[in-house]
Amino acid sequence: MHPNPAFRQEPVDRNLAFARERGFGTLALNADPAPLISHIPFILNEAGTGAELHLVRSNPIARAVQAPTPAVIAVTGPDGYISPDWYHDETHNQVPTWNYVAVHLRGRLCPLDHGFMREQLDRLSAAFEERLFPKSPWRTTKMPEEALTRMMRQILPYSFEIEEIHGTWKLNQNKPGTMREEAAAHVNMSPVGQETALLSALMMGASASE
Secondary structure, X not given: OOOOHHHXXXXXXXXXXXXXXHOEEEEEEOOOOOOEEEEEEOEEOOOOOEEEEEEEOOOHHHHXXXXXXXXXXXXXEEEEEEOHHHOOOOXXXXXXXXXXXXXXXXXXXXXXXXHHHHHXXXXXXXXXXXXXXXXXXXXXXXXXXXXXXXXXOOEEEEEEEEEEEXXXXXXXXXXXXXXXXXXXXXXXXXXXXXXXXXXXXXXXXXHHOO
């Protein structure tokens, strides 16, 4: 998380909404000799106090976590390079930077009994399939039971108990509105970054909220 308080003013509800909408993040936990990292889809509960996810049995995290273990899920959003040339600043007192949105969910990763696997898989798939409307949602009942059972043997269910929520929305809030709007216009057409059109819109939104 960026240390500048200007970039950490978004309310918890917005950080949770962002994480819920993304539904995909980087799960990380301490280990010896180095941290373990995995990229996972997840769903948040309505209260925003927990998440559900699963891991392949062969995943090093699955082998390491036999009891509730401190972990973090990092959820990243749009990002983009910001050139100093994009500001109307006659002093030339600017430096390059990178704007981005990121939310960290800190808490404990908890293994669940494998008997919850089918129920969790149904919830996870339903949460993402409903976004594809009007497509008829995929369901586990479309698979032969034997094939589904064989597949589920290879994955393990987990819950993630959320204890802290931190968000960074680095959108040039530390710059005057006109400078932020100038940069946002360039970001919208920039090839350097991901989802730069969305990042530009968020930067404009930060300007409008002044």
